Amino acid sequence: MATKKKKYYVVWRGHRPGIYDDWTAVLQQITSYQGALYKSYKSKWEAEKAFKQGPSAMKAGKDTARAPFIRDSISVDAACSGNPGVMEYRGVETASRKEIFHQGPFPMGTNNLGEFLALVHALALQKKAGTKRPVYTDSGTALAWVRNKKVKTMLPRNEKTQELWDMVDRAEAWLRNNSYDIPVYKWDTRNWGEIPADFGRK
Numbered sequence: 628m629a630t631k632k633k634k635y636y637v638v639w640r641g642h643r644p645g646i647y648d649d650w651t652a653v654l655q656q657i658t659s660y661q662g663a664l665y666k667s668y669k670s671k672w673e674a675e676k677a678f679k680q681g682p683s684a685m686k687a688g689k690d691t692a693r694a695p696f697i698r699d700s701i702s703v704d705a706a707c708s709g710n711p712g713v714m715e716y717r718g719v720e721t722a723s724r725k726e727i728f729h730q731g732p733f734p735m736g737t738n739n740l741g742e743f744l745a746l747v748h749a750l751a752l753q754k755k756a757g758t759k760r761p762v763y764t765d766s767g768t769a770l771a772w773v774r775n776k777k778v779k780t781m782l783p784r785n786e787k788t789q790e791l792w793d794m795v796d797r798a799e800a801w802l803r804n805n806s807y808d809i810p811v812y813k814w815d816t817r818n819w820g821e822i823p824a825d826f827g828r829k
Contacts, residue, residue, distance in 0.1 A: 635674035639682045640664035646674045654697050658761070658812055696819055697812075698722040700761040701749050704824035705741025711782055714791075716741035718749045719824045721763060728752065730794075735787045740795060742769035743778055745824075746811065747798040754807055761810040765822045770813060776802040 636647045641656035641663050648671075657663035664682050668674040698721060705716040715731025728748055731741070746769050749762045764770060772778045776799060784792050814822045821827075 632669065634667045634669065635671050636665060636667050637674050637678045638663075638665045639678070646671070646678055651697075654695070655761075655810065658695075658697055696721065696763065696815070697761050700763055701727065701753075702763045702814065702822050702824040703742070703745035703749050704765065704822050704826065705738050705745055706826035707736060707738040707741060711735050711737050714738065714741045715826075716745040716748070717824055717826075718745055718752075718762075721823050724823045733788075733791045735782070736791050737780060737782055739766060739768045739772070740778065740780055740782065740791065742766035743772045744794055744798055746770070746773050747801060750807055750809055750811070751801055751805070753809055754805060759809050761812055763812050763814040763822060765814040765816055767813060770811065773802065773811065 633648060634650075636650065636653045638644050638647065638653060638656045641653075641660050643656050645656075647653050647656070653665060657665055666677065668677060700721040701718050702721045703716065703718045705714060707714040713732045713734060714736030715729065715733065717729040718727045719725060720727060730744065730748070742764055743766075746762060746764055750773075753759060753762075778795055778799065782788055782791075816822065
């Protein structure tokens with residue numbers, strides 16, 4: 628059986644530019660990075676030379692490669708009938724689309740709150756299990772709320788929304804009281820299609 632030849636990858640533009648010999652590591656650097664620039668080489672010497680040269684080392688037409696998503700990951704999404712309206716959210720395995728968790732429907736919520744809760748749910752679930760699979764969301768708002776550990780919503784607190792607000796309060800408290808090193812990325816809908824956790828109701 629033929630031995631697979633080792634490749635070296637140069638990442639000029641990515642989360643952490645450099646030279647890598649593992650494709651999974653490269654994916655972590657280029658996924659969700661606007662204008663990612665990278666190329667593979669057959670030897671470490673060629674890769675080092677190309678990295679020093681910069682992006683000009685790439686041949687014409689080779690600098691627009693699009694980064695694929697990381698298959699071994701979790702995707703989350705929410706669905707809301709009206710805004711606000713009946714809301715639910717879930718998380719799935721990105722590659723197989725197998726559902727991992729599903730919450731709701733809640734009688735009154737917003738899509739952004741569902742996306743936020745789904746993200747925190749995926750992070751908390753993995754921290755408890757000791758896993759670190761990247762998590763994808765197609766909501767920039769939810770990403771910002773997770774970073775800030777605080778939601779910004781006009782949804783009122785009342786009898787109809789109390790259960791949902793209790794969950795939001797617990798999610799914010801979890802973010803304040805826990806650290807995590809699980810990557811969270813923005814799903815590239817334009818290049819990859821609808822996020823695998825999508826409810827398919829558009």
